[in-house]
Amino acid sequence: MTPHHSERNAWAKRHRKALTARHTHEDVLTDREFELLLEACSELPSPRAFQARFICLIAGRLGLRAGEIAHFDTTWLDWDRMLIRIPQYEPCACGYCRRQSIQEATRNDELTEEEALEVRWHPKTIASARAIPFDLSLRLELCIERFTNRYDSFSHSRLTINRRVQEAANQANLNGRVYPHCLRATAASYHAYKGVAPVPLQALMGWSDLATAQKYIRISGTATADALRQVHHR
Ligand SMILES: [Zn+2]
Secondary structure, X not given: OOHHHHHHHHHHHHHHHHHHOOOHHHHOOOHHHHHHXXXXXXXXXXXXXXXXXXXXXXXXXXXXXXXXXXXXXXXXXXXXXXXXEOOOOOOOOOXXXXXXXXXXXXXXXXXXXXXXXXXOOOOOOHHHOXXXXXXXXXXHHHHHHHHHHHOOXXXXXXXXXXXXXXXXHHHOOOOOOOOHHHHHHHHHHHHHHHOOOHHHHHHHHOOOOHHHHHHHHHHHOHXXXXXXXXXXXX
């Protein structure tokens, strides 16, 4: 086979993969599905009802990752500026942090498990340390307020977060896939539809790459429609 052929095959393979791979944005919940999910949270027994609501709201509207929710601490809240400040570092040695440290040490010969654990917990990337406004709706603001009335930190495992979301989704009879990361994608999509620009969307979501924000905005079509209407309706 000539190099040209194999290149073309590689391209075709990648292209096929791009067309058939399942993307998180395909699992995004509609506004109606998200409301049904929140409604279902309240039907769960206490304290799971509130925990599920807290998770669904801060993941599904503010885009927090499951790992961030599992390490959420009320010291992250800036009440003067109504911001959640995801820190670069939060001392932790939970089961998840230990497992991650072991993995990191396995991948990097110059790093010991102890050294890896010393910098845990930290968010996924440097861009993930960010400030997230929580006064975007009264509903969100109240949920954060209720959380601080009850807890100092979330202090539940990643697994618990998955379970709460799953329980709420079952209760809501939401067919298909509902999981913490699809709630994060739901938040991104929600803000893209509202017309949030690429740079603030990237900052909110803590993406390292502007292209991800641009992808959500392109899929939403809002920016395209607005730009075309501005030209044609003047
Ligand atoms: Zn931890």
